[in-house]
Each structure stands twice: as structure tokens, then as C-alpha cells.
Amino acid sequence: MIDAIAFKYRTGTPWRDLPEHFGSWKDAHNRLRKRAADGTWAKVFTALLAQADAEGGLDWVVAVDSTIVRAHQHAAGSLKKGRRPTMPSDAPAVD
Secondary structure (H helix, E strand, O other), rough: HHHHHHHHHHHOOOOOHHHHHHHHHHHHHHHHHHHHHHOOHHHHHHHHHHHHHHHHHOOOOOOOOOOOOOOOOOOOOOOOOOOOOOOOOOOOOOO
């Protein structure tokens, strides 16, 4: 079951395309779903991380994504000629 789940997520294939030697794809999917719902996977991963950390097998690296997303000029709030900025209805109008 663990090999089937690892294969599925490593390759990104749909569940139905799981090779036959892993057994029924429905069984693997249902077991994964049930174990996730009852917290089994969280306990397993926590225990594995604690064991690897205690043995010095983990090298912690933190990565920060600094991707910049730019909006098109029409979506960025730029003013067009002859248009006034909109005001909230409760704000006083400025003339």
C-alpha cells in the first residue's frame, strides 16, 4: 500500500492508472484517505522526523519564495484620462 501511494505521488498519475502489481487502486486510495482522516499519517511522519532529527539525519533548510506577480496596468488601479477615482459611498465627495 505504501509503495502504491508513493508511486502515485512520485509520478503524478491518476489513481486509475496505478500499475496492477500494486493491487486495486481503489483499495490504495481508500486506505490513504482513511489513514489521513484518522491522523495516522501525521503520527507516522512526526515519529519519522523525530527519529531522523535525533540521529542527525536531517539538515534543515528554509527556502523563501520571492516571486513577484505584477498586475496588468488596467488592473493596477491607474487612472484613465477624464476619470475620477471612485469613493466609498460614506466618504465625503471632494470637489
